[in-house]
Amino acid sequence: MRLTYSIADQDFSTATSIxxxxxxxxxxxxxxxxxxxxxxxxxxNPTLHQTLDDxxxxxxxxxYAYPVASMRGRLWWDQFGxxxxxxxxxxxxxxxxxxxxxxxxxxxxxxxxxxxxVTSVIYRERYPHAVSPAKHQYYxxxxxxxxxxxxxxxxxxxxxxxxxxxxxERQKLPCPPVIVAGCAPDQPHPPHRxxxxxxxxxxxxxxxxxxxxxxxxxxxxxxxxxxxxxIMAVGTLPDNLGIPDHPQWQYLGRVSPEMRAALLxxxxxxxxxxxxxxxxxxxxxxxxxxxxSVYSLIAxxxxxxxxxxxxxxxxxxxxxxxxxxxxxxxxxxxxxQWADALRARHNWPLxxxxxxxxxxxxx
Numbered sequence: 001m002r003l004t005y006s007i008a009d010q011d012f013s014t015a016t017s018i019x020x021x022x023x024x025x026x027x028x029x030x031x032x033x034x035x036x037x038x039x040x041x042x043x044x045n046p047t048l049h050q051t052l053d054d055x056x057x058x059x060x061x062x063x064y065a066y067p068v069a070s071m072r073g074r075l076w077w078d079q080f081g082x083x084x085x086x087x088x089x090x091x092x093x094x095x096x097x098x099x100x101x102x103x104x105x106x107x108x109x110x111x112x113x114x115x116x117x118v119t120s121v122i123y124r125e126r127y128p129h130a131v132s133p134a135k136h137q138y139y140x141x142x143x144x145x146x147x148x149x150x151x152x153x154x155x156x157x158x159x160x161x162x163x164x165x166x167x168x169e170r171q172k173l174p175c176p177p178v179i180v181a182g183c184a185p186d187q188p189h190p191p192h193r194x195x196x197x198x199x200x201x202x203x204x205x206x207x208x209x210x211x212x213x214x215x216x217x218x219x220x221x222x223x224x225x226x227x228x229x230x231i232m233a234v235g236t237l238p239d240n241l242g243i244p245d246h247p248q249w250q251y252l253g254r255v256s257p258e259m260r261a262a263l264l265x266x267x268x269x270x271x272x273x274x275x276x277x278x279x280x281x282x283x284x285x286x287x288x289x290x291x292x293s294v295y296s297l298i299a300x301x302x303x304x305x306x307x308x309x310x311x312x313x314x315x316x317x318x319x320x321x322x323x324x325x326x327x328x329x330x331x332x333x334x335x336x337q338w339a340d341a342l343r344a345r346h347n348w349p350l351x352x353x354x355x356x357x358x359x360x361x362x363x
Contacts, residue, residue: 001036001359002091004109005059006043006082009067009074009098013047019281020116022257023156023183024097025051027114030184030352032058037356041089043082078142079104093359099153101146112359113146114154114181117278118167119208126276127207143167150176152362154355156183156279159300179358183279184346185288186257192290193265197229200267200291202282203251205236210296210314212241214273217320219244224321232263265289269327275314277301283309284346287338292327294320306345308338 007024031037032055040059044052045068052061066073067081079102086094087108099113121143124136131139147153147168153176155161161178168175201218203211218231233243233251243249255263264270270286272295280301283293287308295301297311305311310330312323 001093001356001363002039003031003037003093003095003359004041004043004086004089004091005031005095005097006086007048007097008043008045008064008082009077009100011045011047011068012051014068019279020098022186022281023114023116026184026186026348027095027097027181027351027355028059029055030348031355032352033349034352034356036360039091041091043085078102083107092363096146099146100142101149103141103145107149110151110363111146111149112152112154113150114156115143115146115160115164116156116183117160117276118143118163119276119278121167123208130207144171144173147171147173147175152176152358153178154181154358155179156181157300157303159303160278177358177362179354181354181358182346182351183281184348184351185281185285187261188288188343188347190261190265190285190289193262195268196266198267199227199229199231199269199271200263200286201231201233201271202273203233203235203237205238207238208274208276209235210273210275211235211238213314214271215241215243217273217317218271219246219249220317221321221324222246222248225324229268232267234260234263261285261289264291267291269294269324271324272296273314274298274301280304284342287335287342290332290335290339292330292335294323294327304346306341308341 005028010021010024012021042059042061044061044063046063046065047068067077078100083102083105093110093112096113099115120139124131155164155178158180161180164178165175201214231249234255236254243251264286270291270293272282274296277300283295283305286293293309295309295311296314310323310327312319
């Protein structure tokens with residue numbers, strides 16, 4: 001099998017979703033480990049040189065600077081550049097891990113896409129002021145055309161598969177096969193580290209991440225329990241939200257993957273709030289690093305986590321308190337057992353086989 005894989009539009013420093021960025025890197029690594037992949041061309045950009053350097057002996061890397069240089073360059077790449085390059089290269093398949101196909105050109109080869117979720121196209125319905133009308137319409141039209149052109153769609157959970165098919169039906173679109181490829185952490189066996197008296201709290205600017213609840217519940221819990229360790233907040237804060245003015249709170253902002261891995265391993269607990277996900281990887285990553293995760297129980301996280309970790313209900317503060325107490329008392333042995341269960345379900349070799357088997361079937 002011969003494949004063109006496009007990540008030329010992705011840059012860690014400006015990525016809206018770090019999860020999608022990591023997923024895109026993970027997908028191509030997992031596929032290159034599959035013996036049926038005979039020839040691969042990766043459409044990349046200068047920001048990815050170090051990240052992809054170890055792949056240069058296993059795939060052809062072509063570099064394009066303009067997709068990440070400006071919004072105009074990104075739009076040109078989405079609508080014209082990517083398909084033109086795929087046609088010139090001539091491999092039978094083009095794989096778009098972000099699912100942004102052209103609204104202008106027909107794909108010259110078989111098109112495979114990953115839609116991790118359809119949050120971008122339903123966001124304005126759920127959060128009316130979070131996305132401009134123009135951006136929303138761009139997402140809608142792009143996704144519509146992508147679904148029309150794709151020969152196969154990959155996604156990362158059964159929850160997302162159902163959402164994609166439901167949205168396609170609402171849009172009166174014939175939907176191609178939607179395959180659950182899955183998702184996995186970058187490090188299946190991250191090194192464990194000595195624990196510090198600190199709790200790691202995920203924050204994100206996006207409304208569905210519920211940073212407002214994360215800060216509110218954590219501060220109420222700190223005051224009511226008398227917890228005197230550090231509360232390390234990482235990520236991006238909405239403009240109208242700040243962390244409590246208290247010395248136990250420390251806001252680190254967006255951190256590098258290496259620093260985040262260290263914080264996960266050193267913390268006693270990871271606290272992760274959300275009300276909509278395509279997968280929800282941070283609670284998995286925490287457990288693999290030896291740290292209990294306290295996470296919002298929604299349809300997707302219930303599917304991904306199974307019986308592991310310490311879930312709570314967003315609407316119920318008391319359930320959050322109970323989840324924190326459960327995490328505080330969880331033994332290292334139990335966390336290791338959770339990690340073994342999650343590692344068996346969510347791993348890159350399994351994902352690579354699912355993707356290449358599906359591409360071979362639909363060739």
